[in-house]
Amino acid sequence: MHYIKEGTLKNRLLALKSMEGSCTGDRIRKKIESILQDFDRDLLIDDPMIVTDRGSNMIAAFSGLNTLSYVNHLVHNVIGKVVEEVPELLEMYKGMSSIVDRTF
Secondary structure (H helix, E strand, O other), X not given: OEEEEOOEEEEOOXXXXXXXXXXXXXXXXXXXXXXXXXXXXXXXXXXXXEEEOOOHHHHHHOOOOEEEEOHHHHHHHHHXXXXXXXXXXXXXXXXXXXXXXXXX
């Protein structure tokens, strides 16, 4: 969780919990609501800004709430898809990584 207190950005990990089974939007939403209840917080009352990837389960989980998409995940997915479509790029990447490894 990120928030601003007295002009300073604060970062806090509220919980780290695993999920057994399918990670559907409904199950994710219920898990988050449960965690927030432990801190006397509520998604609908507190109206937080939720930052997620653009996975359909995350979109479903936070439908109707203020959300931002995490761009890095989107870029990762796009690059992965491009590499699948153009295998020569993977070979080029492997060559560049060996150069970078020797440089640093």
